[in-house]
Amino acid sequence: MHAISFTALLLSLVAGVGVAAYAGVRALKNDYSTVPFLEKAQVVLTLVVVAVSVVLVQALANRDFSYAYVRDYTDTFMPLFYAVTAFWAGQNGSFLFWYLGVAVMGWCMIYSPGYSRLDDRTKVFFWLFFFLVEIFFLYALTGPSNAFMKLDPVPAEGNGLNPLLQNPGMIFHPPLLFLGYAGYTIPFCLALACRLAGDGRNWLDLSRNWNIISWVFLTAGIILGAWWAYMELGWGGYWAWDPVENASLIPWLAGTAFMHTAIVGRTRKTLLRSNVFLVSLTFLLCFFATFVVRSGMIDSLHAFGSSKMGIPLLVFMLAVLGLVLFVCLIQRADDTTHLDEFMSRPGMLFLGSWLLLCLGGIVFLGVNWPLLSAPWTASPVGLDAGFYNRVCLPLFAFLALIMSLCPWFGQKKGIHDKVGLGLTICAGLVTAVALYVLGYTQPVALLGAVSGVMIVAAVILLFVRSSAVRRFRPSWGAYGVHLGVALMVVGVAFSGPYKEEAEAVLEKGQSMTAGAYMVTFHELIHNHDNPAMNVHEARFSVTRDGQPVGNLAPQKRLYRNFDRSSFAEASLIPSLGEEIYATLLAFNEEGSVSIKISINPLVNWIWIGGTLCCLVAFLCWRKIERP
Amino acid sequence: MSSTQKSQKWVYVVALLLVGAGVGYLVLSGLSQNSVYFLNVSEALAMPEDKLTQARLFGSVCEQDIVRDPSALGVAFTVQDKDNADQTMRVEYRGAVPDTFKPGVEVILEGRFNAQARVFEATTLLTKCPSKYEKNEQGQMRPPGYGG
Numbered sequence: 001m002h003a004i005s006f007t008a009l010l011l012s013l014v015a016g017v018g019v020a021a022y023a024g025v026r027a028l029k030n031d032y033s034t035v036p037f038l039e040k041a042q043v044v045l046t047l048v049v050v051a052v053s054v055v056l057v058q059a060l061a062n063r064d065f066s067y068a069y070v071r072d073y074t075d076t077f078m079p080l081f082y083a084v085t086a087f088w089a090g091q092n093g094s095f096l097f098w099y100l101g102v103a104v105m106g107w108c109m110i111y112s113p114g115y116s117r118l119d120d121r122t123k124v125f126f127w128l129f130f131f132l133v134e135i136f137f138l139y140a141l142t143g144p145s146n147a148f149m150k151l152d153p154v155p156a157e158g159n160g161l162n163p164l165l166q167n168p169g170m171i172f173h174p175p176l177l178f179l180g181y182a183g184y185t186i187p188f189c190l191a192l193a194c195r196l197a198g199d200g201r202n203w204l205d206l207s208r209n210w211n212i213i214s215w216v217f218l219t220a221g222i223i224l225g226a227w228w229a230y231m232e233l234g235w236g237g238y239w240a241w242d243p244v245e246n247a248s249l250i251p252w253l254a255g256t257a258f259m260h261t262a263i264v265g266r267t268r269k270t271l272l273r274s275n276v277f278l279v280s281l282t283f284l285l286c287f288f289a290t291f292v293v294r295s296g297m298i299d300s301l302h303a304f305g306s307s308k309m310g311i312p313l314l315v316f317m318l319a320v321l322g323l324v325l326f327v328c329l330i331q332r333a334d335d336t337t338h339l340d341e342f343m344s345r346p347g348m349l350f351l352g353s354w355l356l357l358c359l360g361g362i363v364f365l366g367v368n369w370p371l372l373s374a375p376w377t378a379s380p381v382g383l384d385a386g387f388y389n390r391v392c393l394p395l396f397a398f399l400a401l402i403m404s405l406c407p408w409f410g411q412k413k414g415i416h417d418k419v420g421l422g423l424t425i426c427a428g429l430v431t432a433v434a435l436y437v438l439g440y441t442q443p444v445a446l447l448g449a450v451s452g453v454m455i456v457a458a459v460i461l462l463f464v465r466s467s468a469v470r471r472f473r474p475s476w477g478a479y480g481v482h483l484g485v486a487l488m489v490v491g492v493a494f495s496g497p498y499k500e501e502a503e504a505v506l507e508k509g510q511s512m513t514a515g516a517y518m519v520t521f522h523e524l525i526h527n528h529d530n531p532a533m534n535v536h537e538a539r540f541s542v543t544r545d546g547q548p549v550g551n552l553a554p555q556k557r558l559y560r561n562f563d564r565s566s567f568a569e570a571s572l573i574p575s576l577g578e579e580i581y582a583t584l585l586a587f588n589e590e591g592s593v594s595i596k597i598s599i600n601p602l603v604n605w606i607w608i609g610g611t612l613c614c615l616v617a618f619l620c621w622r623k624i625e626r627p
Numbered sequence: 628m629s630s631t632q633k634s635q636k637w638v639y640v641v642a643l644l645l646v647g648a649g650v651g652y653l654v655l656s657g658l659s660q661n662s663v664y665f666l667n668v669s670e671a672l673a674m675p676e677d678k679l680t681q682a683r684l685f686g687s688v689c690e691q692d693i694v695r696d697p698s699a700l701g702v703a704f705t706v707q708d709k710d711n712a713d714q715t716m717r718v719e720y721r722g723a724v725p726d727t728f729k730p731g732v733e734v735i736l737e738g739r740f741n742a743q744a745r746v747f748e749a750t751t752l753l754t755k756c757p758s759k760y761e762k763n764e765q766g767q768m769r770p771p772g773y774g775g
Binding site: 383388 | 660
C-alpha cells in the first residue's frame with residue numbers, strides 16, 4: 001500500500017498541474033467553459049487524498065511499522081485513540097492532514113450556495129488559485145514530506161509518542177490549527193479570483209462564512225494549546241511567547257483584523273484592495289507559521305529539528321506574495337477612497353484593525369529579531385518574553401478599551417447612543433476606583449481589567465437598550481465573541497501580574513504558605529500497578545485562615561517506554577477565583593518532597609471566555625441564497 | 628474627493644501617526660531593554676566576558692559532573708556546544724529543575740556570566756519541549772524521551 005498511496009499522490013500532482021495548465025491556457029483565450037472539468041478534477045483529488053488518509057489511519061491503528069511514519073510516532077503500548085491521532089503528530093502526517101482539509105473544503109465549496117452565485121470567469125480563476133495551493137501540497141507530500149516511506153526490514157516496535165503529548169488538549173490542538181489554516185485558503189482564492197475577474201463587490205459576502213469557520217478553528221486551536229501548556233507542562237503558566245506559540249498567533253491577529261475591515265468593506269463599499277490584501281496576508285502567515293516551526297531557522301523551546309520543508313515553503317510564500325501584490329495593484333473602476341468620519345463605527349473599526357495589525361507586526365518582528373538584527377550585531381540578539389509583555393499587553397489593553405466604546409458610535413458619524421456610552425464609561429470608572437482601592441494598581445493590568453468590565457457592560461447595555469441588536473441574530477454572535485474576549489482580557493489581567501508562587505521542601509506533616517493559603521504535606525504514595533508507568537503521588541491539604549479549601553495530589557509519573565523519564569502531573573483545586581496549582585518537583589526515599597505551588601487568580605475565565613468565543617461565533621453564520 | 632473627505636483624511640493621518648508613535652515608543656523601549664544575546668555555547672565563549680550580562684544560551688547537558696540539589700530546586704552542570712563538544716561552560720542554576728533535564732538533553736538557559744566564579748548563573752533553565760515532531764538532521768531518530 002506504500003507504493004500505491006505514494007503513486008496516487010504523485011498522479012494527483014501530475015493531474016493537478018495538467019488540469020490547471022489546460023484551464024489556464026483556455027482562460028487566456030477567454031474560454032471559461034472549463035468549469036465542470038475543474039470541479040470534477042477537484043472531486044477526484046479529494047477522493048484520492050481521502051483514500052490515502054484512510055490508508056495511513058489504518059496503518060496507524062494496526063501499528064504497521066513497515067511505515068516509517070507509523071514507527072516514528074506510535075508503539076504497541078499506545079491506546080488506539082492516541083495511535084490514530086498520531087496522524088498529525090509529525091510533519092509528514094500534518095501536511096497530509098492540512099492538504100486533506102484544503103481538499104475537502106474545496107469539495108464542499110463546489111456545492112455551497114455562495115459558489116453558485118459566481119460567474120464562470122470567476123470560477124475558473126478561483127480554481128486556478130486553488131489548484132496552485134493544492135499543487136504545492138502535493139509537491140510537498142510526494143517530495144520532502146512523504147508520509148508513505150517503507151521500512152525494510154520491518155521493526156518490531158515503534159518509537160512511541162511522548163507522554164506529554166498524550167493528552168486531549170495536545171491531540172486536538174494541531175488539527176484545529178491546521179483546519180483553520182486550511183479554511184483560509186477559500187477566502188484567499190475567492191478574493192484574488194473576484195478581483196482578477198473584476199467582480200470586486202461580493203466576495204466579502206460569499207466568503208464570510210468560510211472566514212468565520214477558519215477563525216473559529218484557529219482560535220480554538222490556540223486556546224487549546226494554551227490550556228494544554230497550563231494543565232500538562234506543570235509550570236503554572238499558559239503562554240510563554242515562544243516562537244512556535246507566536247507563529248500561530250500572527251495569522252490569528254491578521255485574520256481578526258481582516259474580519260473587522262471586512263465589515264467596513266461590506267457595509268460602506270470601500271477598502272476593496274485592503275481587504276484582498278489582508279485576507280491574502282492571513283493566508284500567507286499561516287504558511288509562515290509552519291515555516292517558523294519547520295525551517296529550524298529560529299531557535300525555539302520546541303525541538304522540531306530542521307526539515308527539508310524550509311526552502312519549498314519560503315519559495316511558495318514569496319511566489320504567492322508576488323501574485324497577491326500583482327492582483328492588488330490592478331486598478332479597478334470601483335476602487336474608491338471613501339472615508340467616513342474618524343469618530344464613527346467604521347473609524348473605530350479601522351483603529352482596532354490597525355492595532356491588531358500592529359500587534360501582528362510586533363510579534364512577527366519579535367519572532368524574527370534574531371535574523372533581522374544579524375546585520376548590525378556580531379552575535380545574534382533575540383528578545384525575551386519581557387519584550388512581548390512590555391509592548392503587546394498595553395496595546396491589547398487599549399484595543400479592549402476601543403472594543404468597549406466602538407458599539408456606541410454611529411455608522412456614519414458621531415455617537416448614536418450617548419446614554420449607553422455614558423453608562424459604559426461610568427461602569428469603567430467605578431471598576432477602576434474599586435480595583436485601585438483593593439490594591440490592584442499595576443497600570444496595564446488595571447486598564448485591561450477595566451476595559452474588560454466595560455466591554456461586558458457595553459454588551460449587556462446594547463442588548464437591553466437596542467431592540468435592533470436583539471432581533472439581529474449575527475449581532476448575538478459578534479457581541480457574544482466580544483463578551484468572550486472581555487472575560488479573557490480580565491483573566492489575563494489578573495492571572496498575569498497577580499500570580500503568586502512558592503517553592504519548598506517538605507517533610508511529612510510540615511506546612512508551607514503560598515499567598516493566603518497554608519499547604520500541608522501528608523503522605524507519599526507509590527503505585528506500581530500500571531504496566532506503562534509507575535506513579536508517585538504526594539497528598540496535600542490546603543487551608544485558608546484555618547478553614548479547609550481542598551486537597552492536592554500532584555504526581556510524578558515514570559513511563560516505561562521513555563527511558564524511565566519522569567513527568568509531573570500537576571494537580572489543582574479548580575476555582576473561578578483563585579485557582580491553586582501544585583507541581584511535584586521531586587521526592588526522595590526518606591519521604592520528603594519538593595513542591596511548587598502557584599495561586600492563579602481568575603485564570604479559568606480565560607478558558608471560559610475562549611470557549612464562548614468559539615461557540616457563539618457560529619451565530620454570525622449567514623445563509624446565502626442560491627441565485 | 629470633497630473637502631470634508633479631505634479633512635477626514637487628515638484626521639486618519641493624525642490618528643495613524645499617534646498610534647504609530649505609541650507603538651514605536653513601546654517597540655523601541657522593548658528593544659532596548661529586553662534584548663538578550665541568543666548564543667550557542669561556542670559563541671558565548673568567544674564573547675568578551677563583560678558583555679555576557681544578559682544572555683540566552685543554547686547547548687546540551689554534559690554527562691559528567693551534574694551536581695543536583697536533592698530538593699530539585701537547583702542544579703550545577705556543564706553545558707556543551709551542540710556541534711562542538713569541546714566547547715563547554717559551567718552552569719549554576721537555582722530554581723525548579725524540569726523533569727526532562729538529564730544528560731544529553733538540549734537546554735536553553737537565561738542568565739549572566741559571573742567572571743569571578745567562572746560560572747554562568749542561570750535564572751531560567753528550559754529543556755527543549757519534547758514535541759517528537761521530526762527526525763534530527765542526520766536522519767536518525769533520537770532515542771525516545773530524548774527530548775527531540
